[in-house]
Amino acid sequence: MSFRTFFLSLSASFGLAWLAIVIVPYFKMRALEPIAVEDGDGTNAVYIPKRAGRIADGAEVYAANGCYQCHSQLIRPTYAGNDMFRPDWGGIAGDEDRGDTRRETNAFDFEREKFAPIGVARLGTDLSNLGRRVEAVYAKGGDAEKWLYAHLYNPRWRPGRRESTCPSFRFLFQVVEVKGNPSEEALDFPVKEGMEIIPKREAKALVSYLLSLKKDQSVPDSLNFTPPTAAAPVAP
Amino acid sequence: MSSEVSQNLEQDAVLRASIDRSLRHPVMFFLTSGAAWLAVSIILGMISSAKVHSPDFLDSWGWLTYGRTQAAHINALIYGWGFQAAFGVIIWLLSRLSRQECRAAGLILAAGHVWNLSIFVGILGILAGFGTGMPWMEFPAFCWPVMLLSYFAIMVWSLVQFKVRPEGHVYISQWYLMAAMIWFPWVFITANVLLHVIPGNPVMAAGINAWYKSSLLFLFFTPVALGTAFYLVPKVSGRPIHSYSLAQLGFWSLAVIMPWAGMQKLTGAPIPYFLPYLGATATILFFIPALTAAVSILRTAIADPEIASHSPTLRFTMAGIVGLVVMAVAAVFLNIPGKTLELSQFSMSGYGFEILALYGFFSFVMFGAIYFIVPRITRREWLSRRLIKWHFFLSTYGVSLIALVAIFGGLQQGIGQEAFDQPWSEASQRAFPYAVLITFIWFFIMLSNIFFFMHLTVMWLRLGRRSTHPTLLVSDHHGSPHGEDGDIDNAGSMTASAH
Numbered sequence: 001m002s003f004r005t006f007f008l009s010l011s012a013s014f015g016l017a018w019l020a021i022v023i024v025p026y027f028k029m030r031a032l033e034p035i036a037v038e039d040g041d042g043t044n045a046v047y048i049p050k051r052a053g054r055i056a057d058g059a060e061v062y063a064a065n066g067c068y069q070c071h072s073q074l075i076r077p078t079y080a081g082n083d084m085f086r087p088d089w090g091g092i093a094g095d096e097d098r099g100d101t102r103r104e105t106n107a108f109d110f111e112r113e114k115f116a117p118i119g120v121a122r123l124g125t126d127l128s129n130l131g132r133r134v135e136a137v138y139a140k141g142g143d144a145e146k147w148l149y150a151h152l153y154n155p156r157w158r159p160g161r162r163e164s165t166c167p168s169f170r171f172l173f174q175v176v177e178v179k180g181n182p183s184e185e186a187l188d189f190p191v192k193e194g195m196e197i198i199p200k201r202e203a204k205a206l207v208s209y210l211l212s213l214k215k216d217q218s219v220p221d222s223l224n225f226t227p228p229t230a231a232a233p234v235a236p
Numbered sequence: 237m238s239s240e241v242s243q244n245l246e247q248d249a250v251l252r253a254s255i256d257r258s259l260r261h262p263v264m265f266f267l268t269s270g271a272a273w274l275a276v277s278i279i280l281g282m283i284s285s286a287k288v289h290s291p292d293f294l295d296s297w298g299w300l301t302y303g304r305t306q307a308a309h310i311n312a313l314i315y316g317w318g319f320q321a322a323f324g325v326i327i328w329l330l331s332r333l334s335r336q337e338c339r340a341a342g343l344i345l346a347a348g349h350v351w352n353l354s355i356f357v358g359i360l361g362i363l364a365g366f367g368t369g370m371p372w373m374e375f376p377a378f379c380w381p382v383m384l385l386s387y388f389a390i391m392v393w394s395l396v397q398f399k400v401r402p403e404g405h406v407y408i409s410q411w412y413l414m415a416a417m418i419w420f421p422w423v424f425i426t427a428n429v430l431l432h433v434i435p436g437n438p439v440m441a442a443g444i445n446a447w448y449k450s451s452l453l454f455l456f457f458t459p460v461a462l463g464t465a466f467y468l469v470p471k472v473s474g475r476p477i478h479s480y481s482l483a484q485l486g487f488w489s490l491a492v493i494m495p496w497a498g499m500q501k502l503t504g505a506p507i508p509y510f511l512p513y514l515g516a517t518a519t520i521l522f523f524i525p526a527l528t529a530a531v532s533i534l535r536t537a538i539a540d541p542e543i544a545s546h547s548p549t550l551r552f553t554m555a556g557i558v559g560l561v562v563m564a565v566a567a568v569f570l571n572i573p574g575k576t577l578e579l580s581q582f583s584m585s586g587y588g589f590e591i592l593a594l595y596g597f598f599s600f601v602m603f604g605a606i607y608f609i610v611p612r613i614t615r616r617e618w619l620s621r622r623l624i625k626w627h628f629f630l631s632t633y634g635v636s637l638i639a640l641v642a643i644f645g646g647l648q649q650g651i652g653q654e655a656f657d658q659p660w661s662e663a664s665q666r667a668f669p670y671a672v673l674i675t676f677i678w679f680f681i682m683l684s685n686i687f688f689f690m691h692l693t694v695m696w697l698r699l700g701r702r703s704t705h706p707t708l709l710v711s712d713h714h715g716s717p718h719g720e721d722g723d724i725d726n727a728g729s730m731t732a733s734a735h
Contacts, residue, residue, distance in 0.1 A: 063369020066303015076504025
C-alpha cells in the first residue's frame with residue numbers, strides 16, 4: 001500500500017466521522033432559531049435566558065476554579081437517568097409561586113455562554129437549578145446571596161452539611177478593617193474585633209452566576225416536554 | 237556467503253548505531269522531561285485526590301483548590317508526560333523503521349523546549365486561575381497555537397524520513413505511528429478552533445470537547461502504544477508477529493470505528509439524539525481493534541515464556557497490553573445505553589477509565605520502550621534489575637486498583653446517584669472508599685516511579701553499566717545476570733551482537 005492510498009483511506013475513514021458528528025452538527029446548531037414566547041401581558045418576546053455582566057464574569061470564575069470537576073449542570077430526560085426525580089434538581093415540584101417547574105435541560109439553557117459546563121463527575125449535586133433551590137429551599141425567607149457566601153466560605157459549617165466534601169473557597173474572601181458602618185455583605189463567621197470578612201470581586205461574580213442558575217422560567221410550548229396535567233387550566 | 241551475511245549484519249549494526257547517535261539528544265530530552273512532568277502530575281494527583289475525601293487538606297490557598305489541581309494534574313499527565321514520551325518514542329522508532337539518520341535533531345530539540353515551555357505556562361495558568369474550564373483543554377487559550385507549531389516542528393521530520401526511505405515493506409508499527417501523527421493535529425486543530433475561535437452553541441461545544449478527550453485516548457495514545465508494542469515484541473522475542481493479517485484488521489478497525497466515539501458523555505444533553513448513541517456504540521466496539529491487536533501481540537510475546545519474563549521491555553509491554561484488554565472490557569461494560577451508561581456518565585469511572593488508558597496501557601508500553609531505547613542511545617545498560625522490578629510491581633499494584641475504581645467504584649457511585657428516593661449523601665458515601673483508594677493508587681504509582689526516576693537520571697548522566705549484556709530480570713543467583721565478569725565492550729550497541 002502506498003503512502004498516498006494510506007493517507008486517503010485514513011482521511012476518508014476519519015473525515016466521514018469528523019463531518020458527521022463534529023462539523024455538521026456544530027454549524028447546524030451554531031445559530032439556533034429564536035423562539036417567540038408570549039409574555040404575561042400579551043406582548044411577544046424572545047426566549048433567551050439572561051447572561052450578561054457579572055453573571056458572565058461569574059461563569060469564568062466557575063470555570064477557572066474547576067467547579068465542573070464535581071458539579072454537573074445537566075438534567076437528563078428520564079430515558080437517560082433519574083435526574084428529574086431528584087427533589088429540586090430540575091425545578092421545584094411544589095413551587096409556591098409557579099407550580100411544578102421541573103423540566104430537563106434544553107439547548108437554550110446555556111445560550112450566550114462560551115462553553116456549557118456539563119460537568120465531569122457528580123461528587124456534588126447538580127447545579128442546574130441551584131439559584132432557585134437556594135431561594136426557595138435552603139435560604140427560605142432569608143437572603144440567598146448571604147447563604148451562598150457562607151456556603152462558599154465554609155461548606156461544612158451548617159448542621160446537616162458536616163459531611164460535605166466541597167472545598168472551602170476562603171481565598172475568594174478578604175478580611176478587612178471595619179470603617180464606619182459594617183458591610184452589608186459581611187459574613188457571620190468569627191473574626192477579630194474591628195475586622196470583617198467580605199467577599200472579593202470574584203466571589204460576588206460567582207454568586208451572581210450561581211443565583212442565575214434557575215429552571216423556573218416559563219418555557220415555550222415547543223420546548224416543553226412535560227405532559228399536561230389534568231389540573232392545568234384550560235384556555236378559554 | 238557467510239562472510240557476506242556477517243558483513244551485512246555489521247553494516248546494519250553501524251547504521252542502527254548512527255541512527256541512535258543522531259537522535260540521542262532529542263530522544264533523551266523528551267524522555268527525561270516527560271518523566272519530570274510525570275512526577276509533577278503524580279504529586280498533583282496525590283494532592284487533588286486527597287482533597288476529595290479530606291476537603292480541609294491544604295485548603296487555604298486558591299492555587300491549590302481541588303478544581304485547579306485536578307485540572308493541572310490531568311493536563312500535566314497528558315501533555316507533559318504522555319505526549320513527550322510519545323514524541324521520544326515516535327521519532328526514534330520511525331527513524332529506525334525508515335532506516336534513516338535524523339538530520340534535524342537540533343530543531344527537534346529546540347521545538348521540544350518550546351513544547352515544554354508552553355506546558356509550563358499552561359500549568360501555571362491553570363493553577364493561577366486562568367483555566368478555560370474545558371476538560372483536557374484547560375490551558376489558557378494562547379497555549380494551543382504554540383503547542384501546535386512545536387508539534388509540527390517535532391513530527392514533520394519523521395514524515396520526511398518516511399518519504400525518502402529505501403523502498404520496501406511498510407511495517408504495521410509505521411502505520412499506527414503515522415496514523416497517530418496525522419489524527420492528532422486534525423483533532424487538536426478542530427477542537428481548539430471550534431471552541432476558542434468560532435463560538436457556537438455551548439452544548440455542542442461541550443460535545444466536541446468530549447469527542448476531543450475520547451479522540452486523544454483512542455486516536456493518539458492507543459495507536460502510539462500499539463505501534464510501539466508491535467515493534468518491541470517481535471524485536472525482543474526474535475519472532476515474527478503471530479498473525480500479520482489480524483494486526484492489519486486491528487489497525488483498520490481502529491481507524492474506522494474510533495473517530496465516532498466520545499459523545500456518550502453527553503447522553504441526555506440537548507444535542508442531536510444520535511450523537512451519544514453513536515459514541516456509546518463506537519466506544520463499545522473498541523473491543524474489536526483492542527482484542528485483535530492484543531491477541532497478535534501477546535501470542536508473539538509468550539511464544540518464548542523465558543524471554544518474556546526476563547526482558548524488562550517485554551514484561552512492561554505485555555503488562556500494558558493486558559491493561560489494554562482490561563480497558564476494552566471496561567469500555568464495553570461501562571457504556572451500555574439504558575443499563576450502565578447512565579451510571580457511569582457522571583461517576584468516577586470516567587476518571588478511572590482515563591487513568592487506566594493513560595497509565596495502565598499507554599504508560600506501561602512507553603516504559604517498555606524506554607527500557608529498550610535508553611541503553612541504545614546512551615550506550616550504557618540499566619544499572620539494576622531490582623530497580624526495574626520495583627518499578628514494575630508497584631506500578632502493577634497501582635494499575636490493578638485503578639481498574640477496580642474504574643469499573644466497580646464508578647458503578648457503585650452511579651447506583652447511589654440514580655437512587656433518587658435516597659438523600660444525596662447516600663451517593664457520596666458510596667464514592668468515599670473509592671476516593672480514598674485513588675489516593676493510595678497515586679501513592680503506589682509515586683513509589684514505583686521514584687525507582688524509575690532514579691534509574692533514568694543515572695542513565696541520563698551516562699552512569700549506566702558499560703556492557704553489551706542487557707539487564708535482564710533473572711532471579712537466580714548462579715553467576716551474574718550481567719554476564720561474565722570482565723566481559724565488557726566499550727563499543728556498546730555498536731557491535732553486531734547487540735541489537
